[in-house]
Amino acid sequence: MSLVTKTLMFAAAMVGVMSPARSQDVVGCGYPERDILSPFRSPTDVTAPPDELFRNLRLMTSIAARHPESSSFDAKGREVVDDDAWRKAYARVQTIGLDAGVLAQMMRLHRNSAQRETAFFGGFYCDNIGYVIELISHIPGEPVRRIREQAFPRAVQFLRAHLGRRFGDLNDEERALVVANMPELGSPTARSRGIQRAPRDSDHLHALRLTPFFQLLDVEDPIDRAQALWFLKEVFAIRIDLASAWLEPALPRVKQLLLSGDEDVRREAVALFEVIGPEDLPAAPAEAASLRAWADRAGKRLFPPIRNLNDAIVQLYPSAERDAIVDAAVRAMESLSIGDPFRGRNADGEWFVGYRIARVPDELAPLAIPAEAVITSVNGAPIESAAGLLGVVKKVARKARPTRVFVEYVLKGKPHAIEYRIM
Secondary structure, X not given: OOHHHHHHHHHHHHOOOOOOOOOOOOOOOOOOOOOOOOOOOOOOEOOOOOHHHHHHHHHHHHHHHHOHHHEEEOOOOOEEEOOHHHHHHHHHHHHHOOOHHHHHHHHHHEOOHHHHHHHHHHHOOOOOHHHXXXXXXXXXXXXXXXXXXXXXXXXXXXXXXXXXXXXXXOOHXXXXXXXHOOOOOOOHHHHHOOOOOOOOOOOEOXXXXXXXXXXXXXXXXXXXXXXXXXXXXXXXXXXXXXXHHHOHHHHHHHHHXXXXXXXXXXXHHHHHHHHHOOOOOOOOOOOHHHHHHHHHHHHOOOOOOEEEOOOOEEEEOOOXXXXXXXXXXXXXXXXXXXXXXXXXXXXXXOEEEEEEEOOOOHHHHHHOOOOOOEEEEEOOEEOOOHHHHHHHHHHHHHOOOOEEEEEEEEEOOEEEEEEEEEX
């Protein structure tokens, strides 16, 4: 099936939808700051495009539209058409060359939608893969839905070919080129780009800015919401780490869209949770309350409510799991069942007192305090007994969120500290 046919089928499936009933307040997508890539731009400039280049790009587009049965995607994720005239126009485009900066300027600012449409089509044929991926982030800001609908499936095909590639996939010559083009480690340029070390085989070669795609979830038209969910689902299917990096601020909005009054929006929201959920995730239920619980279960694969970042920082998010930990800690302190007061010397021979954790119940294991640790202070206050520790636990449980709790302890004579971030 050709790209154009797929695009038309996708668009047709969205036609005629009704705005969902506003049975609940709208939750924001988690990315409120808008910029030139946010939906939707109002282009006002008139700039003369490169005439010969755009003439050949328009010819390629026209041939692809007339011969969808001959359209496919090559190994680089670019649309190709089995047609001599198309190949001749493409060869001419390659000879002239594509400037990603010029195309980006056309996409963002040109008031003529036909010129922007040609720029979006041509963007996928730039030689530099990273530039193409940057141009893909311009799609959500395009004000004409038809242009967005044509660009979305092309973008997904391109990302499938490139977004999952890693440094280790390159040959020696390609690796050397990547390293040669990197700024010097420690330089201002390297710091501004977040580069702190040489590349490793496991490093992905490309990243995609997803903010504008999430912002499409906040627009009025359910067609746009459904398309944004579809695109994000496809990206996360390629790279689940991008879901880990980007999705959490938008999770409340996606969960809200599970209950949308529009069938297409609901279907795409369910599909997104199926992609990020665990392998044993059951089929999505129909009933609203059960659907919310199902989405919570799916989301916990990437965003567990209790997160041990490095055995020195533990984040505890609002959840039944967090409540269970507090209850278990209170019960253990009240029953004096997990430890006893302790006095000893550290590795430097200095005396210390505290409360020794003799055993760690399973319910408290996520707190990452090992057995035989002697808790000496909480938020700077000394701890010498179970009663003192119980008082601190109850005080923290009553505090407004968020809050931080610093616990110092001694293990095998050496001091340690752990921070609990109660979100």
